Amino acid sequence: xxxxxxxxxxxxxxxxxxxxxxxxxxxxxxxxxxxxxxxxxxxxxxxxxxxxxxxxxxxxxxxxxxxxxxxxxxxxxxxxxxxxxxxxxxxxxxxxxxxxxxxxxxxxxxxxxxxxxxxxxxxxxxxxxxxxxxxxxxxxxxxxxxxxxxxxxxxxxxxxxxxxxxxxxxxxxxxxxxxxxxxxxxxxxxxxxxxxxxxxxxxxxxxxxxxxxxxxxxxxxxxxxxxxxxxxxxxxxxxxxxxxxxxxxxxxxxxxxxxxxxxxxxxxxxxxxxxxxxxxxxxxxxxxxxxxxxxxxxxxxxxxxxxxxxxxxxxxxxxxxxxxxxxxxxxxxxxxxxxxxxxxxxxxxxxxxxxxxxxxxxxxxxxxxxxxxxxxxxxxxxxxxxxxxxxxxxxxxxxxxxxxxxxxxxxxxxxxxxxxxxxxxxxxxxxxxxxxxxxxxxxxxxxxxxxxxxxxxxx
Amino acid sequence: xxxxxxxxxxxxxxxxxxxxxxxxxxxxxxxxxxxxxxxxxxxxxxxxxxxxxxxxxxxxxxxxxxxxxxxxxxxxxxxxxxxxxxxxxxxxxxxxxxxxxxxxxxxxxxxxxxxxxxxxxxxxxxxxxxxxxxxxxxxxxxxxxxxxxxxxxxxxxxxxxxxxxxxxxxxxxxxxxxxxxxxxxx
Numbered sequence: 001x002x003x004x005x006x007x008x009x010x011x012x013x014x015x016x017x018x019x020x021x022x023x024x025x026x027x028x029x030x031x032x033x034x035x036x037x038x039x040x041x042x043x044x045x046x047x048x049x050x051x052x053x054x055x056x057x058x059x060x061x062x063x064x065x066x067x068x069x070x071x072x073x074x075x076x077x078x079x080x081x082x083x084x085x086x087x088x089x090x091x092x093x094x095x096x097x098x099x100x101x102x103x104x105x106x107x108x109x110x111x112x113x114x115x116x117x118x119x120x121x122x123x124x125x126x127x128x129x130x131x132x133x134x135x136x137x138x139x140x141x142x143x144x145x146x147x148x149x150x151x152x153x154x155x156x157x158x159x160x161x162x163x164x165x166x167x168x169x170x171x172x173x174x175x176x177x178x179x180x181x182x183x184x185x186x187x188x189x190x191x192x193x194x195x196x197x198x199x200x201x202x203x204x205x206x207x208x209x210x211x212x213x214x215x216x217x218x219x220x221x222x223x224x225x226x227x228x229x230x231x232x233x234x235x236x237x238x239x240x241x242x243x244x245x246x247x248x249x250x251x252x253x254x255x256x257x258x259x260x261x262x263x264x265x266x267x268x269x270x271x272x273x274x275x276x277x278x279x280x281x282x283x284x285x286x287x288x289x290x291x292x293x294x295x296x297x298x299x300x301x302x303x304x305x306x307x308x309x310x311x312x313x314x315x316x317x318x319x320x321x322x323x324x325x326x327x328x329x330x331x332x333x334x335x336x337x338x339x340x341x342x343x344x345x346x347x348x349x350x351x352x353x354x355x356x357x358x359x360x361x362x363x364x365x366x367x368x369x370x371x372x373x374x375x376x377x378x379x380x381x382x383x384x385x386x387x388x389x390x391x392x393x394x395x396x397x398x399x400x401x402x403x404x405x406x407x408x409x410x411x412x413x414x415x416x417x418x419x420x421x422x423x424x425x426x427x428x429x430x431x432x433x434x435x436x437x438x439x440x441x442x443x444x445x446x447x448x449x450x451x452x453x454x455x456x457x458x459x
Numbered sequence: 460x461x462x463x464x465x466x467x468x469x470x471x472x473x474x475x476x477x478x479x480x481x482x483x484x485x486x487x488x489x490x491x492x493x494x495x496x497x498x499x500x501x502x503x504x505x506x507x508x509x510x511x512x513x514x515x516x517x518x519x520x521x522x523x524x525x526x527x528x529x530x531x532x533x534x535x536x537x538x539x540x541x542x543x544x545x546x547x548x549x550x551x552x553x554x555x556x557x558x559x560x561x562x563x564x565x566x567x568x569x570x571x572x573x574x575x576x577x578x579x580x581x582x583x584x585x586x587x588x589x590x591x592x593x594x595x596x597x598x599x600x601x602x603x604x605x606x607x608x609x610x611x612x613x614x615x616x617x618x619x620x621x622x623x624x625x626x627x628x629x630x631x632x633x634x635x636x637x638x639x640x641x642x643x644x645x
Contacts, residue, residue, distance in 0.1 A: 028475070028476065031476055031479075032476075032479065035479050035480065035483050038483060039483055039486065042483075042486065042487055053499070060502065061501060061502060061505060064502075064505065068509070068596075072599060080602075080603075081601045083603065084601055084602060084603035084631070084633055084635075085601070085633065087603060087631055088603065088630075088631065088633045091630050091631075130633065132633075132635070132636065136636055137599065137601050137635070137636040140569075140599050140636050140638055141599050144597055144599070144638065199606075201608065201628075202606055202608050202627070202628030202630070203628075217608075217627045217628045219608070219627070219628075
């Protein structure tokens with residue numbers, strides 16, 4: 001009996017195990033089926049999405065193309081493009097303005113018209129200044145876009161031009177660009193302001209050229225000292241600029257006019273007296289008998305402590321505030337000055353800042369003169385033409401002695417000579433006027449840049 | 460003994476089911492990622508064309524060893540019809556290293572007569588006659604050469620410098636607009 005019960009229990013347990021195994025197999029099968037169904041659905045979704053993506057690809061590519069067109073008008077890209085055209089327009093207008101000054105009230109529109117169409121629209125016949133303008137850029141892009149079914153519309157407005165500083169002109173405008181896809185009917189609009197700073201350095205000063213004096217690039221003068229004091233003498237007379245020549249004996253000195261352009265440098269007072277007048281001026285050094293120079297009527301300078309070797313080999317300027325060796329006083333000065341750099345600057349350069357005392361670039365461009373003296377006023381040092389400068393002025397110096405008190409206008413001793421008073425004067429028709437010419441070398445201008453000769457000569 | 464059998468069965472099920480679950484999850488993730496990032500061949504080729512143009516325009520003949528460092532590719536194109544034909548062609552050789560070996564390209568620009576002028580072609584030559592996809596990208600170039608200012612050295616004392624606008628300052632030269640196009644055949 002017990003055995004039977006045990007056998008029944010054992011059989012029951014076996015059935016139970018079999019049932020358990022059967023349940024687990026069922027669950028496992030279901031799970032596997034679920035996963036397989038899930039994967040099939042997922043694969044279908046993927047394939048369908050991929051098909052949709054393929055179907056949408058043309059639109060996606062079109063959007064990319066639209067973005068590329070929009071990028072061509074983005075501020076970062078279009079600023080450079082607009083700068084190229086507006087700089088070129090201003091440069092060409094600058095040259096053209098010598099004969100035909102533009103109107104200041106319409107200058108911004110004119111600069112735009114030149115940069116956009118290439119034509120100077122304010123003149124009859126509308127002469128072409130640029131071979132291609134910004135319009136060509138627009139039309140090229142527009143034609144390219146149109147071939148793809150995309151329309152581009154640009155609008156430029158709120159144009160203005162102003163002086164940003166002494167050497168920079170600022171051009172401002174706003175633009176609106178609209179890009180429309182005729183197929184997908186997508187549209188992109190963008191508006192933004194553009195401000196361009198255009199340097200005028202290197203441009204010709206149109207006012208200067210208009211006055212038919214010379215053409216000159218606008219290049220700011222450096223702050224380096226231009227006139228350097230070599231020595232202060234004990235005595236002197238008049239002024240002279242020339243090449244120094246050391247002379248220790250009167251033998252073998254030529255009697256031609258060539259020595260009249262030079263400065264005798266000697267330490268012998270007898271040599272100075274005997275043959276000094278063959279030269280344009282005399283510098284006597286290391287000699288205490290300098291008062292004997294009073295007997296020769298040419299510019300002179302004396303310094304008892306200098307040696308012959310102390311005198312530079314390059315041209316020098318001697319200058320005294322008195323024409324007599326007998327005059328003495330605290331205000332008297334007798335200088336030996338190296339003005340080589342100053343002369344280079346005058347001939348080769350250059351403009352200096354003259355805030356509120358002269359005209360700025362835009363006034364010069366538009367010939368708005370006489371007009372308001374600008375806070376960004378600039379001024380150039382200019383002397384006479386090269387032909388005039390090279391002329392020998394009678395018995396005077398090679399270059400500078402064309403200056404003299406009988407000429408109307410202000411003079412500054414020892415600097416390059418003016419061929420005519422107009423260049424140096426404020427206004428030939430009205431000398432008392434405070435209206436300055438751009439080309440002058442009057443004492444005030446010189447002092448402004450060089451400092452007062454007596455007390456602030458740059459050393 | 461029964462407990463041991465149950466444990467064995469459970470372990471076997473888990474061993475079989477777990478990889479399936481992991482496979483399902485990973486395939487889902489893989490599909491999802493591929494749906495987001497996979498580019499079609501057209502998009503890929505278009506981007507390649509754009510990138511190639513960008514690289515080319517930023518290149519200089521100097522980098523290619525065929526010209527002045529101050530020039531840009533745009534200037535070569537501007538003078539293409541006159542004397543810089545070889546320089547432009549040689550500078551564009553940089554594209555040979557950018558375009559994949561199984562593709563070909565034609566670089567060209569639009570001349571004033573509105574005709575496309577070929578600058579260079581390269582890559583797998585058979586692709587020109589037999590290709591699956593042809594994609595083009597264009598760029599409009601307008602450039603200004605940097606203005607050059609030559610400062611004067613000191614003038615000889617007796618001479619007068621010939622200072623004038625032309626000798627002292629070279630204005631920026633405007634180039635363009637030039638329409639540049641590259642066609643890529645894959």
